Amino acid sequence: xxxxxxxxxxxxxxxxxxxxxxxxxxxxxxxxxxxxxxxxxxxxxxxxxxxxxxxxxxxxxxxxxxxxxxxxxxxxxxxxxxxxxxxxxxxxxxxxxxxxxxxxxxxxxxxxxxxxxxxxxxxxxxxxxxxxxxxxxxxxxxxxxxxxxxxxxxxxxxxxxxxxxxxxxxxxxxxxxxxxxxxxxxxxxxxxxxxxxxxxxxxxxxxxxxxxxxxxxxxxxxxxxxxxxxxx
Numbered sequence: 001x002x003x004x005x006x007x008x009x010x011x012x013x014x015x016x017x018x019x020x021x022x023x024x025x026x027x028x029x030x031x032x033x034x035x036x037x038x039x040x041x042x043x044x045x046x047x048x049x050x051x052x053x054x055x056x057x058x059x060x061x062x063x064x065x066x067x068x069x070x071x072x073x074x075x076x077x078x079x080x081x082x083x084x085x086x087x088x089x090x091x092x093x094x095x096x097x098x099x100x101x102x103x104x105x106x107x108x109x110x111x112x113x114x115x116x117x118x119x120x121x122x123x124x125x126x127x128x129x130x131x132x133x134x135x136x137x138x139x140x141x142x143x144x145x146x147x148x149x150x151x152x153x154x155x156x157x158x159x160x161x162x163x164x165x166x167x168x169x170x171x172x173x174x175x176x177x178x179x180x181x182x183x184x185x186x187x188x189x190x191x192x193x194x195x196x197x198x199x200x201x202x203x204x205x206x207x208x209x210x211x212x213x214x215x216x217x218x219x220x221x222x223x224x225x226x227x228x229x230x231x232x
Contacts, residue, residue: 085179103161110153
């Protein structure tokens with residue numbers, strides 16, 4: 001009786017070992033392929049982050065150069081506003097790309113965590129042990145709903161990305177409104193300046209006309225004040 005129990009346990013142990021070995025081989029190959037794919041994606045993300053960083057540095061250098069050139073122009077403030085508006089647009093574009101890149105990275109990490117959870121939930125068959133006449137049953141951990149968990153994580157990541165996109169878009173709209181307001185005020189200032197110059201020219205024309213009429217009638221026109229007296 002004892003001998004038959006021992007034989008049963010030995011057979012079950014051998015079968016369990018062979019099945020575990022057969023499963024382990026494709027699992028190891030799959031893990032290696034997944035590792036290579038993850039490394040490739042990580043390298044791609046790093047290249048994108050490096051590109052964004054380089055473009056930001058180029059934008060900063062170009063801004064310094066363009067602002068220096070603005071001080072050589074007549075309308076310095078208008079030039080500076082134009083340069084800074086272009087910088088803000090370029091920064092907003094890079095920020096949107098960075099948000100999209102970070103969102104993809106978060107989704108990938110969430111998928112990796114979900115996969116790890118699923119692997120743990122599958123469980124590993126217990127090693128056979130002698131019982132009261134037969135091998136103990138294989139115990140597996142109760143599985144949850146991995147597909148539902150993944151869907152929930154994806155939805156949360158998408159909501160966060162959407163909120164960030166809305167925030168960036170709102171900031172861009174507000175900045176555009178401020179830029180438009182500055183341009184309108186600058187245009188009004190130029191109009192007032194032109195009107196002031198025109199009024200001064202009209203006054204000079206009236207004075208010249210009055211002097212010409214006085215000279216034609218034989219009257220001596222009043223001499224203009226010296227420059228020094230006018231200043232005082």
